[in-house]
Amino acid sequence: xxxxxxxxxxxxxxxxxxxxxxxxxxxxxxxxxxxxxxxxxxxxxxxxxxxxxxxxxxxxxxxxxxxxxxxxxxxxxxxxxxxxxxxxxxxxxxxxxxxxxxxxxxxxxxxxxxxxxxxxxxxxxxxxxxxxxxxxxxxxxxxxxxxxxxxxxxxxxxxxxxxxxxxxxxxxxxxxxxxxxxxxxxx
Amino acid sequence: xxxxxxxxxxxxxxxxxxxxxxxxxxxxxxxxxxxxxxxxxxxxxxxxxxxxxxxxxxxxxxxxxxxxxxxxxxxxxxxxxxxxxxxxxxxxxxxxxxxxxxxxxxxxxxxxxxxxxxxxxxxxxxxxxxxxxxxxxxxxxxxxxxxxxxxxxxxxxxxxxxxxxxxxxxxxxxxxxxxxxxxxxxxxxxxxxxxxxxxxxxxxxxxxxxxxxxxxxxxxxxxxxxxxxxxxxxxxxxxxxxxxxxxxxxxxxxxxxxxxxxxxxxxxxxxxxxxxxxxxxxxxxxxxxxxxxxxxxxxxxxxxxxxxxxxxxxxxxxxxxxxxxxxxxxxxxxxxxxxxxxxxxxxxxxxxxxxxxxxxxxxxxx
Numbered sequence: 001x002x003x004x005x006x007x008x009x010x011x012x013x014x015x016x017x018x019x020x021x022x023x024x025x026x027x028x029x030x031x032x033x034x035x036x037x038x039x040x041x042x043x044x045x046x047x048x049x050x051x052x053x054x055x056x057x058x059x060x061x062x063x064x065x066x067x068x069x070x071x072x073x074x075x076x077x078x079x080x081x082x083x084x085x086x087x088x089x090x091x092x093x094x095x096x097x098x099x100x101x102x103x104x105x106x107x108x109x110x111x112x113x114x115x116x117x118x119x120x121x122x123x124x125x126x127x128x129x130x131x132x133x134x135x136x137x138x139x140x141x142x143x144x145x146x147x148x149x150x151x152x153x154x155x156x157x158x159x160x161x162x163x164x165x166x167x168x169x170x171x172x173x174x175x176x177x178x179x180x181x182x183x184x185x186x187x
Numbered sequence: 188x189x190x191x192x193x194x195x196x197x198x199x200x201x202x203x204x205x206x207x208x209x210x211x212x213x214x215x216x217x218x219x220x221x222x223x224x225x226x227x228x229x230x231x232x233x234x235x236x237x238x239x240x241x242x243x244x245x246x247x248x249x250x251x252x253x254x255x256x257x258x259x260x261x262x263x264x265x266x267x268x269x270x271x272x273x274x275x276x277x278x279x280x281x282x283x284x285x286x287x288x289x290x291x292x293x294x295x296x297x298x299x300x301x302x303x304x305x306x307x308x309x310x311x312x313x314x315x316x317x318x319x320x321x322x323x324x325x326x327x328x329x330x331x332x333x334x335x336x337x338x339x340x341x342x343x344x345x346x347x348x349x350x351x352x353x354x355x356x357x358x359x360x361x362x363x364x365x366x367x368x369x370x371x372x373x374x375x376x377x378x379x380x381x382x383x384x385x386x387x388x389x390x391x392x393x394x395x396x397x398x399x400x401x402x403x404x405x406x407x408x409x410x411x412x413x414x415x416x417x418x419x420x421x422x423x424x425x426x427x428x429x430x431x432x433x434x435x436x437x438x439x440x441x442x443x444x445x446x447x448x449x450x451x452x453x454x455x456x457x458x459x460x461x462x463x464x465x466x467x468x469x470x471x472x473x474x475x476x477x478x479x480x481x482x483x484x485x486x487x488x489x490x491x492x493x494x495x496x497x498x499x500x501x502x503x504x505x506x507x508x509x510x511x512x513x514x515x516x517x518x519x520x521x522x523x524x525x526x527x528x529x530x531x532x533x534x535x536x537x538x539x540x541x542x543x544x545x546x547x548x549x550x551x552x553x
Contacts, residue, residue: 017246023253030263048263052250059246090534118239125240145241170191177233 007073014055015062025055029077036078037085050088054080057115071106079105083112128179136172143169193223197230315452315497316490317367320350320435320468346374346550352433352472352485353377353401353547354540356418356504357520358411360385360403363504364471364547365486366392369399372549377403380439380541387547390518391511396457396503397486400511400520401547415527415539416473418501419480423459425449431463431485432537433472434546441537442469444494446482451497458486458497465496471547474498479528479536 013021030051037047057080061067069076082105129137135157142148142156154165199205200213217224257263349371353364362377369375369389377387385405392399423446431442444463451458461474465488474483483498508520528536 017242017249019249019253022249023256026253026257027262030257034263044263048254052247052254055250056243056247059243063242118243121236122240122243125236129240140237141241144237145245166195167191170194173194174190176237177230180233180236 003072007069010073011058011062011067011069014059022055025058025073025077026051029074032074032078033081036081040085041089042085046085046088050081050084051077053084053115056119057111060115060118061111075106076108079108080111083108087112124183125180127183128176131179132172132176135168136175139165139169139172140176190226193226194230197227198234200227201231201234315487317365317487318351318435318465318467318470318485319365319368319371320466321348347376347548348372348550349548350434350437350468351470351547352468353545354432354471354473354481355411355414355543355545356400356508356522358414360387360408360410361390361520362387362401362403362545362547363484364399364401365484365499366394366397366399367486368471368547369401369549371551372547373551375401375547375549377401377545377547379545383407391507391514393503393507393510396499396507398484398499398503398507400507411542413527414523414543415479416475416543417480417524418504418522419476419482420502420505423449423476423482427482428477429461429463429474429482430533430537431465431469431472431474432540432544433465433469433485435466435468437546439541439544440469444496447495452487452489455497457503458499459483461485461496461498462494463496464494469496473540473544475528475536475540477533479531479540 010021010024014025030047033051033054034044034047037050038044042050054077058073058077061069129140132140139153139157142153143150148156150162150165150169153169154160154162157165157168159165159168196205196213200210205213217227254263349368351364351368353362353368355361356363369392375387375389376384378384385403385408387401387403387405390400390402425446425448427446429444429446431444433440433442442463442465444461446459447462448460450456451460461483465472465485469485470487472485473481474485476482480501481504482501484501484504485496485498487497489495489497505522508522511518511520528539531539
């Protein structure tokens with residue numbers, strides 16, 4: 001198998017939350033990123049943080065329909081991490097113009113912007129989720145996260161039948177939706 | 188169809204669980220009924236968000252699991268070389284600050300040796316410390332200098348005893364700061380981010396809200412460009428993210444925090460409480476929310492608790508401006524409206540604001 005094919009396989013795995021693929025990408029890239037962050041006034045915790053965020057960016061990209069990377073995973077991850085770390089340094093007012101450029105990089109501005117938008121949506125949904133309370137949270141989790149059937153959910157949550165569970169799910173969903181969109185209005 | 192049936196249909200439609208016949212009639216329904224179509228659009232957006240959220244949550248879970256596994260294995264380790272790197276870094280940063288401070292013509296020396304005295308109101312509010320910086324008298328001698336900068340002569344203030352912060356409310360040269368700041372000053376000077384000094388006078392104080400209006404009365408002052416921020420008139424939310432700009436030292440200092448209570452020290456309803464870091468010199472500095480709206484002005488901090496800072500409310504600024512217009516009809520202050528900061532990144536917001544936030548210095552009432 002060529003490198004390109006191997007990498008595409010890894011990315012496909014990533015898109016489906018395949019742990020073997022994630023681990024392989026961790027093993028191939030983490031050490032390089034840690035060295036970069038430590039060399040530029042960061043800590044190991046910073047490195048773990050930045051690396052995870054970069055893998056989330058990569059994940060978001062790999063889920064896009066007509067997705068292509070146009071460079072090696074290594075270059076991409078390094079470019080993202082470098083950009084994220086520069087941003088973090090700026091936020092901390094630690095302007096340092098000469099951040100090491102160890103590797104070649106690709107332009108990633110747009111990706112980071114997309115990621116920030118998605119991350120914002122994620123936080124909005126997380127906020128709304130944290131407010132709906134139980135059993136709604138577990139019920140929606142079971143249906144949308146664990147993809148359980150209505151029959152199973154009815155049995156697990158003690159509803160008399162699947163139709164009852166469905167009505168409950170509907171009520172919870174409407175509440176969540178209300179909470180979610182309410183945040184848009186106050187923005 | 189009721190709403191539940193519609194939402195259910197949308198879900199099955201998106202998941203491809205409908206038969207071709209069902210799809211056809213569903214699409215027909217959308218076309219003929221714009222209300223239903225709108226619901227479908229909204230629900231689709233929401234469901235996509237929900238699914239992305241759940242998938243990302245699962246993925247983050249996997250990331251954490253793998254990170255924990257690799258840490259246990261020793262693949263991710265903490266090396267032992269951090270200490271020295273940090274010291275070197277801090278030294279470099281410190282060195283640069285010293286250089287910047289020196290380059291602002293050394294009005295106030297922030298290097299070791301200068302004494303900072305904090306003024307405390309001892310009467311009622313025993314834990315409230317106002318944040319005017321008392322500047323060491325040792326540096327006074329250096330200030331009798333006239334610097335020639337291009338064509339404009341900038342005369343340094345003859346003597347500086349206090350330093351605080353203020354910001355423009357009208358580009359004709361009106362600034363807002365705290366009443367307790369101007370109370371202490373006999374001669375007041377304000378300095379913009381270019382380093383130009385102007386003389387200023389107090390035109391109004393509201394001791395109750397701890398607010399004051401200054402007017403730059405210096406002939407060398409030119410009307411500035413449009414003020415980018417607005418003042419928030421309405422209520423605020425607990426937990427709202429805020430940032431501050433001010434002069435706890437001889438250059439801009441940025442602070443970040445959140446609104447932590449709706450009233451100030453001992454239930455003071457003219458103020459609210461923030462969780463942010465502030466120091467002597469921050470008094471009179473703007474408190475800005477993420478949309479670039481001014482929601483308050485830093486006044487003081489709790490001397491017993493860390494990071495507990497009080498701020499006057501922006502709605503009292505409106506009140507003060509109204510009162511001021513009543514007492515003196517020649518003064519025409521227009522509170523800026525229409526935010527040019529909304530949606531900008533924080534660093535951009537700060538860049539745009541810098542020109543309008545002034546250092547307020549002065550010498551003692553004698």
